[in-house]
Amino acid sequence: MHLLSLGILAHVDAGKTSLTERLLHTAGVIDEIGSVDAGSTTTDTLALERQRGITIKSAVVSFPLDGVTVNLIDTPGHPDFIAEVERVLGVLDGAVLVVSAVEGVQAQTRVLMRTLRRLRIPTLIFVNKIDRPGADGDAVLAQMGRSLSVPLVPTGEAVALGVPTARFVPGLGPAALDVLADHDDDLLAAHLDGGLSSARVRTALAAQTRRTLVHPVYFGSALTGAGVPELNAGIERLLPPADGDPAGPFSATVFKVERGPAGEKVAYARIFSGTLRVRDRVPFGGEGDGGGEDAGPDGRGTDGGLRGASAEGRVEGRPSDVRDAGRVTHGRDGGPVAVRGADVAVEGAGPDGHAAGRAARRRPEGRVTGLSVFENGTDLRRDSAGAGRIVKVWGLGGVRIGDALGQPGRAYTHHFAPPTLETVVVPGPGADRRSLHLALTQLAEQDPLIGVRHDELRGETSVSLYGEVQKEVIQATLAEEYGLDVGFRETTTLCIERPVGTGHAVEFNKKDANPFLATVGLRIQPAPPGSGVRFRLEVELGSMPYAFFKAVEDTVRETLGQGLHGWRIPDCTVTMTHSGYSPRQSHAHQGFDKSMSSTGYDFRCLTPLVLAEALRRAGTRVHEPVHRFRLQAPVDALGALLPVLARLGAVPETTGAAGAVCVLEGTVPAARVHELEQRLPGLTRGEGELETAFDHYAPVARGTVPERPRTDHNPLNRKEYLLNVTRRVGD
Secondary structure (H helix, E strand, C coil): CEEEEEEEEECCCCCHHHHHHHHHHHCCCCCCCCCCCCCCCCCCCCHHHHHHCCCCCCEEEEEECCCEEEEEEECCCCHHHHHHHHHHHCCCCEEEEEEECCCECCHHHHHHHHHHHHCCCCEEEEEECCCCCCCCHHHHHHHHHHHCCCCEEECEEEECCCCCCCEEEECCCHHHHHHHHCCCHHHHHHHHHCCCCHHHHHHHHHHHHHCCCCEEEEECCCCCCCCHHHHHHHHHHHCCCCCCCCCCCCEEEEEEEEECCCCCEEEEEEEEECEEECCCEEEECCCCCCCHHHECCCCCECCCCCCCCCCCCCECCECCCCHHHCCECCCCCCCCECECCCCECCCCCCCCCHHHHHHHHCCCEEECCEEEEEECCEEEECCEEECCCEEEEECCCCCCCCCEEECCCCCCCCCCCCCCEEEEEEECCCCCHHHHHHHHHHHHHHCHHHCCEEECCCCEEEEEECCHHHHHHHHHHHHHHHCCCEEECCCEECCEEEECCCEEEEECCCCCCCCCCEEEEEEEEECCCCCCEEEEECCCHHHCCHHHHHHHHHHHHHHCCCCCCCCECCCEEEEEEEEEECCCCECCCCCECHHHCCCHHHHHHHHHHHHHHHHHHHCEEEEEEEEEEEEEEEHHHHHHHHHHHHHCCCEEEEEEEECCEEEEEEEEEHHHHHHHHHHHHHHCCCCCEEEEEEEEEEECCCCCCCCCCCCCCCCCCHHHHHHHHCCCCCC
16 A cells, blocks of 8 residues: 655644544544544644644644555644644645635745745645635635635535535536646647546646646535545545655654653654664764754755765865865964865865764664554554654654654755744743753754753853744743743844855964964855855865864854854855864873874864954844735725834835725834734724734844844953863963
8 A cells, every 4th residue: 555644734723633633534543523622633632732722743643545544744833833844844745735715825824835835745725614604715716826826726616605514516627627738738739629538637637736736626624524535535646655665775854853751752754765673773863963954865964064084085076185276385284284276065084084084974873662653543563664654763862853864865954934033931939940951952852943042151041932822832831741930031033143244364273372272264255045054175185184174164153153243144154264283292102192282172162263253354244034914904094004114114015905905015024023913903993914924134224233142152252262261361
């Protein structure tokens, strides 16, 4: 039997979890349909989910159809938990996007569809709640055509809408044929000749759906079951089953991590190739640096960097000796070595570095102590599982979300905007700070984007957020699962910094005020938004051991977490222009002398000083997150709205009116969104509707430039920094 990993996605309250219940009931997996309001659904297993009636964590459940076993992943609909959706997208074969027949397309609907299209995930659309008063199938179909801007193929029509007896009548009409013919000239010719059979149309629909050229649309009701059998048939016939060879090399991706009853880590993974067995030793993480979230399919960070060493010392196809690429300015006697004109990324270390490179390349391993697969609505222990399966794995203690298991396969990449809010977690009476930090660290295992940030100097811990609901959930989780009473300071906006120009700095070994046995030269340059941090070399690969190169790169990435104003620098190119070290020294008949020989500590301590000086010379500009908004309000409220929008820094770009209602679309600083939400009801007599979503970062143009307190040793203050990291303080 074929396997299919299917995601159910929707805006909050579109009926996604209720549809999951109906699909399970229709397949005979459950005898009674659970209720979201009653907290009795199959996939909402957390106590907090049952109390609040919303999905917070993704959940997996399996059910059989005639020719395929579906591993269904129910995802959160609230935008505060978009990170859960993001982690699921990389393991899907297909998706069902749920839209309410009453509320229609919402902001989250548009975000999800854009992402599904970009990732080329075959997607069916289910217009739910046709039995609800106010349901309008034709209006929602037209709205989807305008708002989603995707080719839609209605697979039938909804009749008797707005009453419990509403039903779905299947059938491909002329509108469906027109859409399919747009992508198939032969189909169009057959249609014009009058020789088009229904079987030919169904075949074309399946082919174009799997190629994400079109999106079939179904109508129905999860509450009454109308349209669900037809949706089931569409899932089986139109979506592509999982591929992958169970006999091939093992490769899987972790998309969820949770803690078991005894505190043990349990990893949820999709197997793309090969077979996993209990007692197998499995490498995990990315190649080269242990991988994790930034590891790409070849083990290289998705933003570019050192890959690990090889005995041959190859450099992207070039010989290991790159002296002809530029002028070597110094030798290996403790001074710097620089190659002028070279522009390379390291794949291998030179003669002195290949052993260290192999060590850096080694990925952690774990022994699988338990394995379960999803079948018929539950998870069952098994000794093995093959390609196409979604499994729960025990025994991989250091595993993280996004890790590749076995051979690195699909890269874990970010598809949605990062969190744009931050708050400090304040321990309540009796809450121990160490216990709080441990609890938040464990929550970050399950959701890395909360970005736990500890300030040792102030004794504060902060977390990144998508919204206020997520903050409430973190507070409730800490109370219920860890027994910790906490509060929060006022939520602030997370800004970023971008380099303004190019800056270069270098410190030489045993020269001037450099107290470290290392030479490091770095040049920082701006990079396009979204390009990430790219680390490059302009030095001879054999100039020093690979481990020292790796220490510099790792420290560069860590240091860029706090720019000149304390904000993260997400996009730039950093080039190492000078390198040098003091070779291993020992006195006669004595052991290794650290005071005369370079260690990784020297490079890790010197790199922040050099990078901070390069940043100072380049300069940075603080950028704040900007949201795109859509505001619907009575026309007569426009006069009161526009001045308020202007004071909040919002920029209306388009204005439209339909009768007594006007629609404004534009941008607004994220820091002002909450105030706009609070003021809107009073300005519009409670009739205003506001949708916002992150759009881009823009330079801070109003007021003072926001600063973020530093949590490191502050390399911008040389004397303070050296006092913190070493006793050898320069003048």
